[in-house]
Amino acid sequence: MNAPANKPPANNGPLVEVRGLTKYFGKLLAVNQVSFDIHRGQVIGFIGENGAGKTTTMRMMVSLDLPDYGSIRVNGYDAVAYPNEVRRAVGWMPDAYGTYDFMTVFEYMDFFARAYGYKGAEREMRVREVMDFTDLTPLADRPMNKLSKGMGQRLCLGRTLLPDPEVLVLDEPAAGLDPKARIEFKNLVRLLAAQGKTLFISSHILSELEQMCDSMLFISQGRIVHHGTSESLKVREGHPGVVRIEFDGLPETFQEWTTLQPGLEIFDSDKKGVRLRMQTCTPESRNTLLQGMIREGFPVCEFHLEEVRLEDAFVDILSRSSQPVGGRPVAQTPPDLPGGAS
Amino acid sequence: MTGDHFNPIVVKELRQGLKSKSFLAAFLGLQGLMLLSMIIYLSAATAGGEDFGFSNAFFWAMIGLITIMLMPLRAFSAIYQEVKDNTLELVFLTHLSSWKISLGKWLALIIQTCLLLTAVLPYLVLRYFLGTIDLTGDLRAILFLLLFSMLFTAVGVGISGWQSKLLRRLIVFFMVISLLNVPQFLMFATLGGMAGGFGGILPALPDYLMGIWVMLLLMLYFVEYGASVIAPPAENHAFPKRLIGLVLVGSMLIYGHVQGVEWLPVLAFVCILPLLVDNLCEPVMLIPSIYNKRLPPPGVRWLFFPGWVSGIFFLLFVAAWFYLGLRTAYPGVSGLSLIVVNFITLMILPVAVVLNINPGTGKWKPAYIAMQTGCVALAGFLIAIHSVNQFQDVRALIRYFPHANFFQLFEPAYRNDPRTGVGVFVTFALVSLATGFAMRKALAGMVRLSRNARGHDAVTPART
Numbered sequence: 001m002n003a004p005a006n007k008p009p010a011n012n013g014p015l016v017e018v019r020g021l022t023k024y025f026g027k028l029l030a031v032n033q034v035s036f037d038i039h040r041g042q043v044i045g046f047i048g049e050n051g052a053g054k055t056t057t058m059r060m061m062v063s064l065d066l067p068d069y070g071s072i073r074v075n076g077y078d079a080v081a082y083p084n085e086v087r088r089a090v091g092w093m094p095d096a097y098g099t100y101d102f103m104t105v106f107e108y109m110d111f112f113a114r115a116y117g118y119k120g121a122e123r124e125m126r127v128r129e130v131m132d133f134t135d136l137t138p139l140a141d142r143p144m145n146k147l148s149k150g151m152g153q154r155l156c157l158g159r160t161l162l163p164d165p166e167v168l169v170l171d172e173p174a175a176g177l178d179p180k181a182r183i184e185f186k187n188l189v190r191l192l193a194a195q196g197k198t199l200f201i202s203s204h205i206l207s208e209l210e211q212m213c214d215s216m217l218f219i220s221q222g223r224i225v226h227h228g229t230s231e232s233l234k235v236r237e238g239h240p241g242v243v244r245i246e247f248d249g250l251p252e253t254f255q256e257w258t259t260l261q262p263g264l265e266i267f268d269s270d271k272k273g274v275r276l277r278m279q280t281c282t283p284e285s286r287n288t289l290l291q292g293m294i295r296e297g298f299p300v301c302e303f304h305l306e307e308v309r310l311e312d313a314f315v316d317i318l319s320r321s322s323q324p325v326g327g328r329p330v331a332q333t334p335p336d337l338p339g340g341a342s
Numbered sequence: 343m344t345g346d347h348f349n350p351i352v353v354k355e356l357r358q359g360l361k362s363k364s365f366l367a368a369f370l371g372l373q374g375l376m377l378l379s380m381i382i383y384l385s386a387a388t389a390g391g392e393d394f395g396f397s398n399a400f401f402w403a404m405i406g407l408i409t410i411m412l413m414p415l416r417a418f419s420a421i422y423q424e425v426k427d428n429t430l431e432l433v434f435l436t437h438l439s440s441w442k443i444s445l446g447k448w449l450a451l452i453i454q455t456c457l458l459l460t461a462v463l464p465y466l467v468l469r470y471f472l473g474t475i476d477l478t479g480d481l482r483a484i485l486f487l488l489l490f491s492m493l494f495t496a497v498g499v500g501i502s503g504w505q506s507k508l509l510r511r512l513i514v515f516f517m518v519i520s521l522l523n524v525p526q527f528l529m530f531a532t533l534g535g536m537a538g539g540f541g542g543i544l545p546a547l548p549d550y551l552m553g554i555w556v557m558l559l560l561m562l563y564f565v566e567y568g569a570s571v572i573a574p575p576a577e578n579h580a581f582p583k584r585l586i587g588l589v590l591v592g593s594m595l596i597y598g599h600v601q602g603v604e605w606l607p608v609l610a611f612v613c614i615l616p617l618l619v620d621n622l623c624e625p626v627m628l629i630p631s632i633y634n635k636r637l638p639p640p641g642v643r644w645l646f647f648p649g650w651v652s653g654i655f656f657l658l659f660v661a662a663w664f665y666l667g668l669r670t671a672y673p674g675v676s677g678l679s680l681i682v683v684n685f686i687t688l689m690i691l692p693v694a695v696v697l698n699i700n701p702g703t704g705k706w707k708p709a710y711i712a713m714q715t716g717c718v719a720l721a722g723f724l725i726a727i728h729s730v731n732q733f734q735d736v737r738a739l740i741r742y743f744p745h746a747n748f749f750q751l752f753e754p755a756y757r758n759d760p761r762t763g764v765g766v767f768v769t770f771a772l773v774s775l776a777t778g779f780a781m782r783k784a785l786a787g788m789v790r791l792s793r794n795a796r797g798h799d800a801v802t803p804a805r806t
Contacts, residue, residue: 026704064431066575081631083574087435098427100354102361111357114350115436123346159432 015040015167015198016061020070023056023222030056032222033070038167038200043193045209046202047314048219054202055095057219058169061200062092075166091165095172097156099145105155106131106140109162116163126162134158134188150181157188167198174205186212206310218317226317230310240316241281243289246273246302254298261292275306350438351446352453359454368412372458375404376465383469401469402483405462409491411518413455417498418514420447421568425505430572440577444568448492448499448561455491459484482550493557493564500564503571506708552597559590560613567620575627580648584656587617591660595667607667614660618689619714621653623707626784633791643792650706651784654690654777661686677757680766684751687770688744691717694776701780714745721745741765744773 014037023031031053038044048054059065061072063083072079074086100108109131113123131137134154139147147155153173160168173189174182182205189212193199203209209216210230218226247254250273258264263279278285286305293300308316359365383397421444424430433443466484470477494517504510563586570579591610598606626649633647645656665682672678692713696703703709724746728736740746742765750756751766 062435063574064434078631081576081629083576084439088437090435092432092435094428094431096428097432098424098429100358100427100429102358103354107354107357111350111354112432112436114346114353115433115438117437119346163436 014038015075016200017073018057018061018070019072021057021060021067021072022069023053023060023065024068030222031060031067034219034222034224035070036217036224036227038198040166040198041196042215043189043199043201043213045206045213045216046200046219047204047206047209047216048202049204049318052219053222054219055171058092058171058200058202062090062169063087064092088163089166091160091163091168093156093160093168093170093173095175097152099147099152101145103144104141105136105144105147108144108155109136109158112159112162118162130158130161133161133191135184148181150177150184153177153181153185154188157185161192167200168192170199170201172202172204174203174208182208206314210310218314220318241278241308242267242306243276243278243281243286244273244302244304244306245276245293245300248299248301250274251298253296257296257298261289264289273302281305349442349446349449350436351433351443352450355447355450356453359450360457364412364416365454368408369458369461372404372408373461375408376401376462379404380465380468401465405459405484405487408458409455409487410494413451413458413491414494414498415514415518417448417451417495418502418510418517420451420499421502421572422504422510423502425503434572434574440569440573440579441566443572444499444503444565447502447568448496448565451495451499452492455488455495459488486550486553489554489557493561496561496564496568500567500571503568509711548601552593555593556590556613559586559593562586563590563617567616575625576629576631578632578646578648580621580624580652581646583617584621584646587614587660590614591663595663595670598667599670604671607664607671610667611664618653618657618660619710621656622650622689622693623710624649624653625706626651626788628784628787628791630791633788640792647788647792649784649788650693651781651788654693654781657686657689675754677751677754677763680757680763681751683770684744684747684766687766687773688717688748690777691744691773693780694773697780698776701783717743717745721748725750738765742769744769 016038018037019035021031021034022029034053034057046054046058056065060067061074061079063072063079063086066080072086075089077085077089079086103111106127109127110123113127118126128137131140134157136151136154136158139151139155142151144152144155157170157173160170170189174185177185186208189199189201193212199212201209201213213230215227215229217224250269250271254274255266258266258276263285265277265279266274267277268275276289278289286303290300290303379397379401382400386397421430424433430443434440438446462484466477466480469480497517501510501513563583566579566582566586570577570583573579591614594606594610594613597603598610626647644652645659646652661682665678668675668678668682692710696706696709696713700709721740721743724736724740724743727733728740738761740750741762744766747762747766751762756762
């Protein structure tokens with residue numbers, strides 16, 4: 001497709017802008033009014049259980065699927081109206097990719113370099129450069145259907161990097177990899193992030209995403225249920241939290257006192273102290289708790305909020321997201337398509 | 343690393359294709375068959391006879407088998423195989439357009455067929471030295487076979503994008519059944535007295551050239567059709583497809599008129615029928631960028647927007663053109679307007695019925711094809727009942743049923759019966775009204791976008 005007659009204005013805003021994205025498969029609502037922004041240089045983790053709508057959202061972002069409602073703009077271009085412009089800006093690495101028969105790793109990379117418009121020496125240089133970066137050079141002559149999962153993932157990442165896209169959308173890039181391959185892959189992603197690439201990565205290995213990402217998007221049943229940094233996810237004021245309290249000798253009456261306080265529960269204790277779960281964990285509630293213990297004369301010598309593990313936070317968010325949320329806009333019905341889209 | 347100017351798909355397909363078992367089998371098989379043919383030829387020559395008929399027939403039948411049947415059959419999985427292997431989407435994300443992908447697939451297969459045919463040339467020369475062969479005629483015949491091979495390969499590539507396994511298998515089945523006759527045809531044609539070779543049965547040069555032109559346009563159409571199946575919805579492939587269709591029909595009608603070939607309008611109709619069906623099966627995409635592209639002037643551009651709505655306008659335009667073509671070809675025949683009006687009704691009947699009952703159908707193309715198939719079956723049933731029992735009620739019903747009318751209208755007595763005219767026009771009026779009702783929403787959207795589209799303002803991909 002040619003460039004649009006009237007090019008979008010210079011885009012100083014987000015690199016990717018997703019608004020009210022909704023997708024039905026038949027009557028199944030797969031993605032429900034998803035909205036978020038991705039700014040240049042950001043590394044965003046996209047987390048959700050199987051069937052939450054991660055891959056569908058990503059496929060719409062790279063213009064491979066059509067949304068039923070809502071819009072996606074990449075670099076100011078609408079993904080539906082200008083798919084070719086969007087495809088030039090985005091590199092897509094699917095969770096599974098097919099192999100070509102009778103083709104070596106080098107031939108595969110060479111084909112895609114040609115398809116991305118590289119010619120002559122420039123193509124050869126780019127292919128070598130990417131193969132070196134992804135450590136594929138020793139595998140250049142190996143038939144691509146004889147690669148291990150980890151090698152295949154590196155090849156797929158290499159192909160994605162060939163056109164030097166502004167934003168990389170990686171769907172479960174570490175899925176199925178052994179620990180060594182996973183570390184290698186993680187290092188590659190870190191290198192890309194260090195180069196200033198914008199990355200949007202889905203994964204179910206939360207600890208890995210935590211180390212790589214600036215920000216995280218949690219999706220459940222097609223809806224975004226949390227968007228923020230991993231720190232903000234763990235310190236969720238107003239929600240349940242765990243405080244560690246150590247005493248100069250654990251008072252015998254402490255357990256009894258706790259049962260009389262609303263919203264408090266001891267779920268772990270040792271000879272030094274306890275871990276106390278607070279139903280509502282705000283600075284005020286923690287202050288009230290500490291003052292109450294001092295008033296009672298408990299010999300508190302340490303009191304701190306425990307860091308929430310990302311997995312726990314994820315499970316907590318998922319359990320809350322399954323409850324009805326007041327005021328959330330109701331998604332539209334499946335689109336009425338006179339003439340049908342075949 | 344060479345071949346920068348080649349389509350990358352051609353390079354990739356050749357890298358794969360030339361190593362594939364099917365190509366190697368075809369190559370070695372053809373060599374074996376050619377050797378066998380030469381042995382038969384040598385036997386005839388050493389026997390001192392002048393009758394090279396059987397060896398000629400065998401020679402051409404085997405070339406036909408490989409080029410017109412085996413190689414095009416490989417095309418039927420060209421695009422679908424990549425969809426199945428999950429490799430095509432990655433190619434979509436490159437700078438290759440859907441047209442280049444489809445064209446590359448087709449060219450790669452044609453190059454492989456050419457390689458096979460090139461390997462046959464030494465045998466052709468050998469035959470020339472052994473007998474009384476018209477070498478230029480044979481070369482022309484090889485070119486003709488190659489053109490047919492290219493056409494069937496283009497049909498295969500076009501259809502290979504279909505996701506419905508059932509439809510693809512049905513088409514392949516019918517193609518194989520039809521193409522199985524080709525070697526036999528070539529064999530019997532050459533046996534029928536053409537001791538000088540297959541070149542002797544080719545048509546006169548103007549018809550030959552016209553045939554080449556029509557085949558080239560059909561190839562272009564089917565390759566473009568393959569591209570349209572895999573293209574993003576924002577691309578307007580209706581424009582090139584319909585333009586090719588108009589050039590094709592125009593050429594055939596004009597040539598038929600100039601050369602006085604009466605049946606050419608009918609052949610033109612057969613050639614354009616797949617396009618008309620394809621147009622009516624397309625969904626309407628209300629994407630502003632489609633309506634923002636450089637298209638012909640307002641008015642004419644309504645023939646070229648993608649989707650069934652403009653497909654109806656295109657059908658009306660082509661039908662009017664056909665009417666003029668038929669009038670010119672058959673000046674003394676009355677009731678031609680009935681044939682044309684009935685054809686329009688027949689084509690848009692599923693639009694009037696399905697899109698009013700279930701406007702949100704997500705399976706519009708299968709619904710269209712299923713309804714047309716059902717109507718044809720019902721028409722056959724009604725005609726069969728009438729031909730056996732001569733029920734007048736059934737006859738009256740047939741007059742209001744466009745599919746049953748389609749064949750009956752070629753009978754002058756039936757066509758000239760005033761009751762038939764009433765039936766055809768009343769059905770046309772009712773179906774047109776219902777179609778107008780079904781298209782109102784989509785048409786309103788198209789009008790709005792064609793007036794106000796501003797390219798990047800596209801926000802919501804309303805599909806109607």
